[in-house]
Amino acid sequence: MHFGKQFKEYREEYLRMKQLEAALELNIEPAALSNYERNERGFPNDLLPIVKETFDIPNDYFLAMVLGDPLKSVRNPEVSQPIKALEVKERYMDSFIDRHRQLFEDSAELREFVTLASTLTEKDRRIFLNSNKSLLTLIHKHSRE
Structure with missing residues (x-):
């Protein structure tokens, strides 16, 4: 296939x-x-x-x-x-x-997170989001163990 x-x-x-x-x-x-x-x-x-x-x-x-x-x-x-x-x-x-x-709609924190990200330059936003993505990946991996 x-x-x-x-x-x-x-x-x-x-x-x-x-x-x-x-x-x-x-x-x-x-x-x-x-x-x-x-x-x-x-x-x-x-x-x-x-x-x-x-x-x-x-x-x-x-x-x-x-x-x-x-x-x-x-x-x-x-x-x-x-x-x-x-x-x-x-x-x-x-x-x-x-x-x-x-x-x-349910998460004021998520809306705030997106609002903060939108205020950054594209380069800074990419760094900010990738850093947070790495942190979330670690948390996600840890929660499965």
């Missing part, structure tokens, strides 16, 4: 998403997703509908991914690749925001 390789291409090229974010969205270990994307392990069939729904993958792209067809074969030649990628990313972001809306 070529789904893992196809998903990686879709994730990187269309969603511009890092593997860790995708793994967290799917509630699987990043190492497992890495194995699926390198085709070292087959993508579990029960995970396929979750992937489609989580990332709001259009039917034509999803079918190409399942069949192992090149994603470029589904592209409409009348729509430029950057425009199609932007449309797909916007659909995913809308879906992401809908899924996590309650977290933002």
Whole structure:
């Protein structure tokens, strides 16, 4: 099955998403997703509908991914690749925001965190977010032990 390789291409090229974010969205270990994307392990069939729904993958792209067809074969030649990628990313972001809306509504701390991050320069924001991501990764790992 070529789904893992196809998903990686879709994730990187269309969603511009890092593997860790995708793994967290799917509630699987990043190492497992890495194995699926390198085709070292087959993508579990029960995970396929979750992937489609989580990332709001259009039917034509999803079918190409399942069949192992090149994603470029589904592209409409009348729509430029950057425009199609932007449309797909916007659909995913809308879906992401809908899924996590309650977290933002319920957490003043999270809203404050995002507000603080938004005041930083892009470089400082990247440092700030990566530092906090590292801390959260440690906490998450520790809580599983």
